[in-house]
Amino acid sequence: MALMGFAFTKFDATRLSSPKGKITINHDIKIEDLKYANVQGHGQTNNGLLVEFSYTISYKPSIGKIRLEGNFIDIIDNSKEVADEYKKNKEMPLELREQYYNLINSKSLVKSIFLSEQVGLPSPINMPKLKFNKPEESDDKASESPKSTKK
Template structure:
């Protein structure tokens, strides 16, 4: 459980599926997608049913996560957006609310999908950061490494 602008969010996964169709080779692209299948209200708690999918291209595997996100202690803006959505007979969520919900779903599910991908030996569904450290040239005139030229001299 955590909070978004004082709103409480509980996530629970109801189904985890990870399939590897073949061994990865060469360049692999991964597309992550979330889908909200239903929203219901029970008292002060809003229940959002969702599915999250990581699709690999070429088709070497797929990860699917189904679950529920429970929202409580809603702020005034979120409450207004939900009322607007209910008055509109559940057609389209207001963009700001939809963005927050999808970002919350993706940011939570991507962690679980990364763990699942490791178990079935698929590439992680997110790019792994690459660190590149460039070598600095030594200043031969001063015989000091130029990387440290901006550091003050410390004398005891």
């Protein structure tokens, strides 16, 4: 993947009520559109795909929602064929789909953590907890360093 210009175009974070009790968090990634694009850069024209996406985090019970929208350009050799296939069938090669969804997820999740904190919603992921071991009677200080654990 030769990525050119990943950008968010919209942020929407809304808290409807205070979080209470057990909360389920769902993540939804959608490719909203995929089009062929001629990209000028470094004195040459490249064939690419303009990918438009949305990323939504919903909470159950319905205490709020986070929605991000954005786009990026991927420079690939067979961009015209991929764009034509997507236009006809709304399908793309599995390898591209995995790369795109992972890219969208990693970029959007970081932004969603920040947005959830700003509006008072639970973090969309469980953050690792640091746990300290009690130091032993020896001079070995290694046991004093924090250990990351997941819940």
